[in-house]
Amino acid sequence: MDMSVLYTGGIxxxxxxxxxxxxxxxxxxxxxVIKAATTMLLALGPLFIAFALFDRTRQWFWGWVSQMAGFMLTQVLFSVVLAMEVAFINTAVLKDGKMDPSISGSISMFIFFAVFLVLVTELPNYAASIMGSSAAGAGVSGVVSKYSGIRTAARVANFARSKLPGNKIAG
Incomplete structure (x- = not known):
């Protein structure tokens, strides 16, 4: 039995x-988190709609509306990102309907997951900034990025970059 196939498959x-x-x-x-927060805010909806009746509390109603719109936009953006990732995997990693077990195919799949992980963790922030509200999933993305090794990989890359020789052109 060829051990290189087992080694490549294991990697x-x-x-x-x-x-x-x-x-x-x-x-x-x-x-x-977004679904739970949306459900909670929808349950409080009648109260915020009543806030729209008075001048002093009208800004609370509009804050509620922008928060709900941000949550809805985040869910739409998640659908778009997941569809994009599936399309990338189908075009770059799958060959004739089969998974590419080579090292290059595995590394490209790992890179796709890493890129889309960063994109997914930032989606609540993007939707919130578009709609003028605060992000609901920002705390979750901080925890996930802390334990997924992204920060450590960034520190290692910055350290390696600092050790590279700089541009020594004298002018």
Whole structure:
């Protein structure tokens, strides 16, 4: 039996797990937080609609409206990002309907997961800034990025970049 096939397959599985689990945790946890917050704010909706009747409390109504719009936009953006990731995987990683078990295919899949993980953790912030509200999933994305190794990888990359020789052109 050829051991290189087992070695390549083992590396592929490890890279798929290391890339996929943090991505799935970020998506599921952020969507759960947003759905729970949306449900809670919808339950308080009649109160905020009553706030629209008075000048002193009207800004609370508009804050509620912008928060609800931000939550809805975040869910729409999640659907778009997940569709984009599936399209990327289908075009770049799957060959003739089969997974590419090569090291390059596994590394590209890992990179796709990492890029989309960063995008997914920032989506609540983007939607909130568009709608003028605060992000609901920002706390979750901080926890996920803390434990997924993104910060450590960024520190290692910055350290390696600082050790590279700089431009020594004298002018």
């Amino acid at each position: 592929s599985i490890v890279l798929f797990i290391l890339g996929g689990i943090p991505f799935l945790l970020a998506v599921v946890s952020t969507l759960l």
